[in-house]
Amino acid sequence: MPFFKELRRRKTVAKSSKTSPNGSSASTESNGTVPTTKSSSTLSSLYGSNSTTASSIQQSTPNLILTASKPSPTISQPSQRPIALGQGMASNRNSVAGLSMAQSVNGGPAPKLPTSAFAPRVLSITDNSWVNQKIILIYGQIADPSQQPLDGTLTVCHHQDHFPPTIWPVSDSHFKALVHLFPGPNRIRFDFTSSKLVSSNSSIPAHSSWININYLPATTAPPVQLVILLGKDSPGTFDAVPERVQREGNDLDAAKRKFRLAAYLWQAFTGEQMYRNGFGRRCFRFEEEWQTGTLTFRDWDSGQMRSEAKIHIVRSEKTVEELRDLDVAQQYDKAKRKSDLFSIAMEAMRGYFRPTPGQKQYVSVLLLDAHWDTRMKTITGHAALGGGTNEIQLAIFGSQALQSYPSCLENVVPAFTDCTRTDSNFVANDCNESGSNWEAANIGIGAHLHETGHMLGCPHQESGIMLRDYVKLNRTFSCREPYSTRTKSPGMRLCLPKDECNWHRLDTLRFRYHPCFRLPSDSPASGDESVRVWPVDNGKVIVTAPTGIAFVELFSGNDEICHAWLEYGSGDGLSGGPPRQIVLTENDLRLRLADDKKSKKLKLSIHSVGQGSHNVEDFGQLASKSSAVVKLPNGQMGFKGSQLGTSQQAGSQPEQIILESAIKQTKLLTSVKVYHGFAVDGIEFCYEDLTSQLFGTAYCLSSPPRPQGYATRVSVRPSNVNCDCLCEKDFWDPKIQVWQKPVNYNSEADDQAWQLAKSVP
DSSP: OHHHHHHHHHHHHHHHTSBOTTSOBOOOOOSSOOOOOOOOOOOOHHHHOOSSOGGGOSSOOTTSSOOSSSOOOOOOOOTTSOOOTTTTOOOSOEEESSOOTTSOTTTSOOOOOOOOTTSEEEOSSOTTEEEOSSEEEEEEEESOTTTOOOOEEEEEEOGGGSSOOEEEEEETTEEEEEEEOOSEEEEEEEEEEOTTSOOOSSSSOSEEEEEEEEEOOOTTSOOEEEEEEEOTTOOOOOOOOHHHHHHTOOSHHHHHHHHHHHHHHHHHHHHHHHHHTTSOSOOOOBOEEEEEOOSSHHHHHHTOEEEEEOEEEEEOSSOHHHHTOGGGOTTOTTOSOTTHHHHHHHHHHHHHHOOOTTOOEEEEEEETTOEEETTTTEEESOOOEEEEOSSEEEEEEESTTGGGSOSSGGGHHHHTTOOOBOOTTTSOOGGGOOSBHHHHHHHHHHHHHHHHHHHTTOOOOSSSTTTTGGGGGGGGTOSOOOOBTTTTBOOOSSOOGGGSOOOOHHHHHHHHTOGGGOOTTSOOOOSOOOOEEEEOSTTEEEEEOTTOEEEEEEEETTOOSOOEEEEOSOSSSOSOOSOSEEEEEHHHHHTTSOGGGTTSOEEEEEEETTSOEEEESOHHHHHSHHHHEEEOTTSOEEEOOTTTTOOOOTTOOOOOOOOHHHHOTTOOEEEEEEEESSSEEEEEEEETTSOEEEEEOOGGGSSSOOTTOEEEEEEOOOTTEEEEEEEEOOSSSOEEEEEEEETTOOSHHHHHHHOOOOOOO
C-alpha cells in the first residue's frame, strides 16, 4: 500500500543518515541544540581590506582583519540575556544537503547529512555573534570562487519562519544579503541554487548552511528620530514619473515605506563598517512602534503587524509655496537665504519634540515637498545640511530622488541595478550624477546619510561617506554594478568589500563613543567631557581628560580636512580604555605629517571619550617655554593652561593672580565669592585671616552698584579637603565651577560624592 511504501522509504532514509561521515551520531534534538561540524571557511584578507590606507592610520587596531579562526573579542552582555542557540558548540556554522524546504528553520530536528561543497559560507559574521540592530548585512562565498565561479541565487530562511524568505543574487560565487532578525536568538538558513549544478527533483534544497545570530536591541542609547516634514498645506506627495506613480504610488504611505527602508540600509551599512574597523557590532538605533510591517511586500497584503522604525509626520508653519521659494533653494545660484530651510526645519522640530535640558534629540528629516522645477532647472524645497544645537542635532535632505528608493527588502538589489534613465521632465538629475535610477538611489540615500553624519558630529573627510563616496553605495548591497551614466563606463563586474564605499576611520572613531552608539554592555557615561592642555618644560605638552582621550587630529597650515591623526585605546572595551593623560611633543607630531607639510603651522583638535574637544591653533607656540612657564613668588615654576588669556572680547584687560594659599601653608582658604549679573564679573578668594584676593571686578559692590548684580558665596570645608576652580569660556553661557575633594581621593566615586558645584550664568 502507498502508506507502507512511504513509511519504509522514510525509515531507510533515517537509517542511512543516522551516522555522519566522521562517525559521529546524528542528533535528534531540536530548537537549535543540534551539534554541528566545524566550518573550514575563513575570512580572506580581501574582506578585511579598507579604503583607509595603512599609512594614514597611526595606531592599527589588531582586529581589523577578521577570521573565523580568530574571532574579534566578544563584549560581555547583560546576565539576563536569553541563552544563545547552539551555546557551547565548537562549530561556526552547519552546512547540510537534503533539508526539507517546508521544515521551519529551527522548528524540528536538523539531521547531520554530508556537507555540501557548494553550501553558502558566511564570512562577515561568526556563529553565535551578538548584534544590536534589526537588519544586518551578510557577505559570503560559494565554494572556492577562484576555482569555479558560479552564478545563482541565495535564499535566506529566517528564524522559525517569522519573516518571509528573501532571495539574493550570487555573482561569481560571491553573495551579499540583508537578514531580518528578531530579539533573542535567531537560527538562519541559507540555501544556494544554480542552473549549473545538479539539483534534486524534490523540494529539498541541495546546498544549505546554518548560522546562529543573537539580537539584543540597544535600548540604552538615544534613538535617531526619522521625520518627514511637510508644508502646512502639502498634499503629501513627492516627485515621480507616471509609471512609478501607477506601480508604487507617490503618496505619504509610499514615502514612509521608502524612507524607513533607506534608514535601515544606513544602519546595516554603518554596523558592518564599525565591525570592520574593530569596534564591534555597534550602530545607532531608531525609535520603533507597533505597526503594519513594510520591510517585506508580503506584509502589505497580509496586514502583518511588526515593530519597525517610526516615521514622524510633522507639518511646518510654512506653506508649500514658501518652502519652494527660489530664494531658499540651496542649489539655486541666486538664492539669498540658502540656509533658511534648515532654520525652518529646526523650528518645526523644537515645536514637535519639545526637548528638555540634558535630553538631546537626534533627528534626520526628509523634506517631502522638494520639487524639480522644470522651468528654472533647479530643485526647490531642498537643502542638504546637517548640524545642530545643544538641544537638537538635525540633518535635512529633499525627496527629489525618493522614487528610486527601494520600498522593501525584496526591492533592494533591483533598485541598485535599475538602469532606467532619469526622465528630467518629471524628476531631477541631482548634480548630474543621477542619470539612471540606481545612481539616483545612490545619491538620495547616500547624500542623506552624509548629512546624518554631520548631525552625528562628523566633518568632511578625505574619503568615504563624508566626502562623496556614496556614489558607489550600491556596491555595499550588490555584487554586480550596471552601466554608469556618471562615468560613461560599464560598471564593476564583481563588487567586493574592498570596492565598497565606507565611513572614514575618523568617522568610526567619533561613533565609537557617541551616545547614539552605546551598547548595553558599555560602562555608564561620565558627564565631564572636558579636555585640558598643559604646556610644561622641555617642549612637552600634557593633555588630560577625565573620560579619556579618544583621538587627536593633526592639521598642517590652512588644511580644513584631517590627513593624519593619533588614536588611543583599541576601542573594544577590553583593554582598560583610552588613557586619561598623554604627553605630546612637536617633533613626534610633525613626523606624522607629509613631507611638504612638516614645516607649516601645526594645529591640533583633541577629542575626549565624553564627546568633548579642544583645539590648539598653534602647537609650536603653545609648547614654547616663554609662553608656558611662569615663575611663582616662592621660586617654584608654574605652567599656564592653553586657554589662559585667550579671551579677546572688546574692553577686556589681561589679569592674573596666584592664590596665596597655593604657595603659603599658613594661608587657609575659607570661601570663594563669585560676582555676577549678565556675565561673570569677578571671583574673590577669602582666607581665614580675613584677607582676600579679587580676580576681576565686583560691580555689585561699586558705588553706585550695577543693577542686577549678585554675589554668590561658596564655603570651603576645613583643611582636609582641596578646593578646585574650573572656568568654562563661552560667551553665551560662561560658567564658574567650584568643587571640593578629599585630599586622599582616588576614584571617580569620590569625585561624585564630594562635588559641590555652583554655576552662574
